């Protein structure tokens with residue numbers, strides 16, 4: 066017995082992207098209870114301080130700034146190029162890597178520290194073997 | 209008598225593409241070269257460390273002994289990403305340091321395919337490549353280079369000059385994959401792979417092998433110290449926690465940690481180093497390591513390459529072999545090939561590319577993930 070309405074909902078492209086039943090999607094990190102270090106996946110203990118005290122889910126901000134990037138012009142077969150692979154520092158903590166969209170993939174159009182926002186869109190039409198759609202996150206310039 | 213460890217034999221094959229042979233036969237060529245260089249037989253060797261990455265589960269070390277002599281010695285097969293060969297060498301060094309053996313062999317070998325290195329994604333769900341950024345190696349190292357640009361204004365041209373220099377060096381190294389000059393316009397105008405790394409700023413995928421015979425001071429005196437190179441430091445580190453290391457594999461802090469320990473162990477400083485073979489897997493990486501290894505102050509790497517200080521004839525020549533960019537980068541062999549280059553200079557046998565008066569040389573490799581191995585060698589007494 067399958068619930069078609071549930072199956073029709075996209076799945077998160079990465080485990081740290083959360084899609085609540087109500088409200089907007091968001092990115093979530095796990096915060097070390099002892100030192101506050103953030104992780105994008107579960108760890109047995111904290112990589113920074115080795116505490117075993119556990120982690121608490123922390124919602125990451127939807128705004129940040131461009132820390133570093135590369136303009137990817139050659140990738141694996143079937144991957145559309147060029148695109149900007151961006152490292153973004155989010156407001157309030159956490160660094161995430163993703164595609165920077167809404168800007169020409171040219172060095173002159175990109176600047177360190179440029180303000181970006183996190184947006185959620187379909188995962189470039191990619192589907193898994195079972196035909197599921199996925200929701201991913203992207204960065205785009207903000208004013 | 210001290211407990212210093214010496215390299216008494218070392219060799220590498222000319223790097224290239226050898227799809228028709230086997231990984232163990234490639235390893236055998238370098239192993240026999242190193243044994244002959246030391247003037248010993250496989251029958252004298254007490255243990256073997258064999259570094260290989262792509263066939264790490266295939267007992268390549270034992271296959272090697274099947275090619276050159278099955279003497280029944282202990283064999284350790286080791287894999288540690290691009291630090292694989294250096295790790296094999298270091299573990300061989302430790303066995304002598306510990307007084308377990310007097311004469312051992314370390315081999316690094318790799319048979320590579322063509323194409324891009326990096327995480328292709330796959331597994332469950334959908335491919336993440338090009339969806340949430342890139343995990344290809346050219347992009348990962350481009351992002352690390354652009355972090356340096358962010359801090360210090362390092363330019364595309366400065367990164368490209370690394371390739372110009374290393375390709376120039378390789379024209380004097382008959383064992384390099386390529387011996388071609390690549391002027392700055394050619395490097396910057398080559399196909400862009402992942403800005404700012406063009407195709408000529410990416411290391412060359414090649415097959416290769418390198419091997420070293422290590423021994424105790426007692427054994428070195430027996431064999432003759434004439435060409436024996438002393439291992440003054442051997443250090444291995446992993447990547448300590450860094451704020452952005454979830455998304456930016458960190459090649460800097462493990463190198464800084466290893467460099468500090470290596471200089472302490474050797475009792476020398478960066479100013480004493482005559483030449484360096486460092487992990488230029490991409491042109492962007494080389495400039496980072498000038499600073500990580502203390503060859504200059506933070507922020508000065510761009511000036512170093514601009515002023516030719518790291519070119520042959522400069523203050524501290526870097527990658528006289530041509531480096532991974534031009535000599536080639538057979539992953540598991542690279543760490544010992546770097547040691548071969550430095551040892552060859554310290555023995556005064558580097559011919560046209562000889563660094564005159566070389567007394568101390570440093571080798572550095574990074575296995576992304578990350579592992580950093582640094583060795584400091586001293587010229588024969």
Ligand SMILES: [Zn+2]
Nearest residue numbers: 097100111114
């Ligand atoms: Zn912690």
